[in-house]
Amino acid sequence: MKATDRHFVDDVVCVFEGANELMRVANLSVRGLFAATQHPPELGQLVTVQLRLPRRDCWLMGKVSWVNEPSRPINASLPEGFGLMFAGVPADDRVAIRDVLRGSEAMMSAGRVPARRGDS
Numbered sequence: 371m372k373a374t375d376r377h378f379v380d381d382v383v384c385v386f387e388g389a390n391e392l393m394r395v396a397n398l399s400v401r402g403l404f405a406a407t408q409h410p411p412e413l414g415q416l417v418t419v420q421l422r423l424p425r426r427d428c429w430l431m432g433k434v435s436w437v438n439e440p441s442r443p444i445n446a447s448l449p450e451g452f453g454l455m456f457a458g459v460p461a462d463d464r465v466a467i468r469d470v471l472r473g474s475e476a477m478m479s480a481g482r483v484p485a486r487r488g489d490s
């Protein structure tokens with residue numbers, strides 16, 4: 371798994387430090403995330419989020435790298451929200467994120483039947 375691999379994940383949310391709004395994480399990597407919210411921070415803003423993973427909470431600082439606005443979406447397949455590039459991820463948090471990503475890969479490929487040799 372590469373550090374740049376991104377996955378759509380279920381049951382992962384984040385919240386800004388000192389805020390109450392839970393934001394659904396629509397995609398995640400060990401380098402960043404996309405959070406769905408109607409109240410995104412400013413482009414370029416440094417923020418701290420509590421990333422709530424199934425088995426661990428991680429406090430991560432990052433920079434808002436893009437904002438998906440409903441009037442001018444950068445990615446129409448994603449809801450309103452923002453992309454966050456992490457400033458640094460401690461080793462224990464990186465392991466926890468990778469565990470979630472491995473689970474998302476398994477869920478995504480669970481319905482696939484491996485091709486037999488000779489099949490195209």
